[in-house]
Amino acid sequence: MTEPTIYSSLGEAMRLGNIPWENHATVEGIVEAIGIETLYAHNSYGIRAVRQEAGPDLWIAYGNTSGFASEEEARRAAPELQPWPDRKKGEWGVTHPENKNRDGGGTRRERPAAETCPHCFTEKASDGSCLCD
Template structure:
């Protein structure tokens, strides 16, 4: 797939970019909440272009970025962890499965039950242990 690839459906985009199936329900909910015109390939994710004046979303392995506000992110993905970009102009949400590599890496199925979940740094997007009680 090259950078000019346009997908026929969200499901095709998710499958071809190896987005974990555990994240699909959340991503369908987001893209049903927001008016998405088309999905295309980016070098590092999926671009979801909108029909309204909102910014495009970029869907990565473990997070989606590009929401216009925290309120928009909360409405599109209730219950998901939300975070601002370093300049607070855009917002992102963390997917249920968000560890195991970058750019299509696969989550490990051998993760122990006592291991802390990984979160993404909202500034550099590297995985880091989550030390919250939630």
């Protein structure tokens, strides 16, 4: 069994976890509010975020984050979003602004051109990090 990939930064996790740039500010706010210790790659569901303090792991995907311990915690971490119950786990989640569940009302803005690292030739994240960081 192989060891799970640990991301070196949230920027790297969002870039490699295929989180759309429209959701980066939302995810950054959630991670800051909850206090995340480690970010792991999760093949079938984006990013697994392990808390610094006790509580369930957060699962950050393309269009949502789940794993909040309560509705109040979800509201505190993402005050601009409406929390929903995850009945299977007894936890809570929020749907990101850009998601795949839209009923046709969502529009996607064009992504600005990103800078490419001259050393590893990857696209730099919004925080300026790349794979050589």
